[in-house]
Amino acid sequence: MATLPLSIRPVATKRDRKAFIDIAYRLNSDDPNWVPPLKAEEAGKIDPKKNGWFSHAIAQLFIATRGDQVVGRISAHIDTLALTLPPEQGFGPGVGCWGMVEAEDRNVWRALISAAEGWLKQQGMTRALGPISLSVWEEPGLLVEGHDHPPTVMMGHHKPHYQEWVEEAGYQGVKTLYTYELDITKQFPPIVQRIVAAGEKNGRITIRKVNKAKFADEAALILAILNDAWSDNWGFVPLTQPEIDDVGKKLKPIVFEDLIRIAEVDGEPVAFMITLPDLNEAIKPLNGNLLPFGWAKLLLWLRAPKVRTMRVPLMGVVKRMQASRLASQLALMMIEYIRRDAVTNFGATRGEIGWILDDNQGMRSIAEIIECTVNKRYEIYERTL
Incomplete structure (x- = not known):
């Protein structure tokens, strides 16, 4: 034939x-x-x-x-x-x-x-x-x-x-x-615990949860830090307001205050970390369809999600502080606070951080110090036309 x-x-x-x-x-x-x-x-x-x-x-x-x-x-x-x-x-x-x-x-x-x-x-x-x-x-x-x-x-x-x-x-x-994965039920290594404890004694540092009641204001603040922090990265394209508006609508149902932190130094927001419960665990059985009963199952899950995995898609520290010891300390404090809440409030046992660029030594070092291991690798390809 x-x-x-x-x-x-x-x-x-x-x-x-x-x-x-x-x-x-x-x-x-x-x-x-x-x-x-x-x-x-x-x-x-x-x-x-x-x-x-x-x-x-x-x-x-x-x-x-x-x-x-x-x-x-x-x-x-x-x-x-x-x-x-x-x-x-x-x-x-x-x-x-x-x-x-x-x-x-x-x-x-x-x-x-x-x-x-x-x-x-x-x-x-x-x-x-x-x-x-x-x-x-x-x-x-x-x-x-x-x-x-x-x-x-x-x-x-x-x-x-x-x-x-x-x-x-x-x-x-x-x-x-x-992308990196780790067992978040385990305490971080002693050196990380000491860095976090030292930060908690520093009166200049505040690590706060986002206020979902002020979602638009918090999103604008995070966007400003992100566009500054990532501006020198390979592949960076500034996020625009129409994109933020649309992404905000999509992600708002899985935005939880104790999973997103903003770090302030002397009252100024200088860093953030966003963590999302793994929505894929809830949607995989639906096979792409919200009808006839998928929407009800998803809505029930969103009210009080219990997940195995939490994903950290975005972290950022303002450019002027990058490569400093304080920047690493802020990152580790946010990771530790969110780790505790992810385990206690959502039943999570696994974390995934990424994606992270191969030349982002700062983030790769943080992943290594908290004893993460690479679990996925993605490649972007190019060709002259």
């Missing part, structure tokens, strides 16, 4: 958008460690009206078909803010991206990458980075190590053979991202 010809077409209709979302569920259905995202969230991610990232970005989605069957998908996109950044920080003029890629076989993969690259070249791009889905703040990188356990909330998961396929397409790794 002859193989049906492969076709790649731009996503143009509501039916196409549904097919773009649904193919991920079919191709990953045999992977026990893949967590089916909520389809409503996936639809919002690719909708310019619901994703604030589109206020400074453009994207073209593609689906691959053989006959009537969808066999793959990919996004090609350009972040106009990223184009203005220094090239040594990863982006810069002429850099476009691709992501959200799923493929039934290597021929589909090649065709999808080719379609994405073709669109990027039409837009005047000269270099491609991928996978980045869609914003660098969402799910950057291809999982290349750690396929044997599920991802935590807002982290990606990919088939192991995708690494071979992307490298066959002429891409080379440009940046590695790590």
Whole structure:
């Protein structure tokens, strides 16, 4: 029986958008460690009206078909803010991206990458980075190590053979991202306990919980620290207010005051740490659907979540204090306070920190001093167009 010809077409209709979302569920259905995202969230991610990232970005989605069957998908996109950044920080003029890629076989993969690259070249791009889905703040990188356990909330998961396929397409790794895990039921090493105790005796230092009643004000404060703290990092693109507004709506249900800390020195906010209960533990059994009863189960879980894992997606210390002993002390104090509350109030036993850039020696040193181990590795690839 002859193989049906492969076709790649731009996503143009509501039916196409549904097919773009649904193919991920079919191709990953045999992977026990893949967590089916909520389809409503996936639809919002690719909708310019619901994703604030589109206020400074453009994207073209593609689906691959053989006959009537969808066999793959990919996004090609350009972040106009990223184009203005220094090239040594990863982006810069002429850099476009691709992501959200799923493929039934290597021929589909090649065709999808080719379609994405073709669109990027039409837009005047000269270099491609991928996978980045869609914003660098969402799910950057291809999982290349750690396929044997599920991802935590807002982290990606990919088939192991995708690494071979992307490298066959002429891409080379440009940046590695790590996540670290640890047993949070155990006390930290004595040296960490001494550093925390010393900080508690320092009258200049205050570590406070966020006030959810002032959610917008607290989010603005954290954003200001974040955009300063991360501004020299590889791949940094400033978060904009439309993005903060949309992310705030999505994350507010899993924002708990005792899991987010702000550190102040002499009354000035200088650092923060955000921790999220692993929502993936609750949504995995739903298979992407809130109906008919998924919404009720999720709502019940959100009222008083009990989880195995807590994820730390973001930490930051203002730039002028980075590399100082005080910065490390503030970080360790926030980690210890949140560790205690995560265990006591949420029943958590495991923490995951990341992602962390391979050249972020400050954060990697903190992960090591609290005796974390690398549990997942993601790679961002590049190729000249």
